[in-house]
Each structure stands twice: as structure tokens, then as C-alpha cells.
Amino acid sequence: MADKVSIPVSFDGHGYVARAPELSSPVVALSLSSLRKRIEAMLPERSVVVLNLDRLARKERDARRRGGQAAGVWPR
DSSP states (O other), X not given: OOEEEEEEEEEETTEEEEOOTTSSSXXXXXXXXXXXXXXXHHSOTTEXXXXXXXXXXXXXXXXXXXXXXXXXXXXX
């Protein structure tokens, strides 16, 4: 059976950032899919990664899904 690993994710001006004790260092990526792939590469093969987005990360994800510019998070 696979182990479920919950990873908290935030967003800053450089991209999505994941920090957790299971990770050897913070992981940064421009997209959530890239972030998930990088985290999965760092964890044991049978781990299921669950990304828990904070308010800023959800806001950025939602803005990207709408197809517009991020909702004021990116520097202009």
C-alpha cells in the first residue's frame, strides 16, 4: 500500500514553493505539475503526494486556470 505524504505549498514571486520535513530542501517550480514531479522524485517510489495549497498558492492557481494574469502576486 502506498504512503500518503501531505506537502504544504505556498507561492512567492519565484513560483510555487514546497517545504516539508520529508523533503531534504525546499522545492521550487513554476507550475504545480512540475512541483509534484520534483517532489515525487525525492520521495520513495510508493508515496502518494498530496499538495496542500495555502491562500496565495490557491489564488495563483485559480488565476492561471482563468487564463489571465495572476491576481496581483507577480511583480509588475
